[in-house]
Amino acid sequence: MSIRPIVRYPDRRLALPARPVTAFDESLRDLVNDLLETMRAAPGIGITAPHIGVPLRVVVLELEAKDGARTYVNPEITWASPEMIMHREGSVSMPGVNDEVQRHARVRISYQDVEGNMQNEESEGLRAVCHQHEIDQLDGMFWIQRLSRLKRERLVKKFEKMSRNA
DSSP states (O other): OOOOOOOOTTOGGGGSOOBOOOOOSHHHHHHHHHHHHHHHHTTOSEEEGGGGTOOBOEEEEOSOGGGOOEEEEEEEEEEEOSOEEEEEEOOTTSTTOOEEEEEESEEEEEEEOTTOOEEEEEEEHHHHHHHHHHHHHHTTOOGGGGSOHHHHHHHHHHHHHHHHHO
């Protein structure tokens, strides 16, 4: 296991759709372990393979340490509730900035585990927000694209200033 460098916004790789995982082997398990270690070091509660420059559809979430980490390979949203919620979001690729994003209150996803077995999960609240946020990233949509142009430009300027002063 190792902590990998995180791709920083506005790197163009964050705007590319990730490829489906086809090999469920040791290299996938190594990637998942690296994602978990990198996410914890960031720190964050969710990370995708594209966040570390690997264009594969892999997500690791760890919302609370006591619940442990969950891995989602090739996740897709199969249903979303009509009810919407606002939730503050950010990214390991754009640390230090966050804003309120509107998301579906509940979603159902299908995905594969690290062995390749098909799974389904229904989630609500923070987990549902994370599923939508990370699947957007796998589709090449960075979270700030869900904001108004004015809010997006304000956050980008703030991030650029923070990056220059770091």
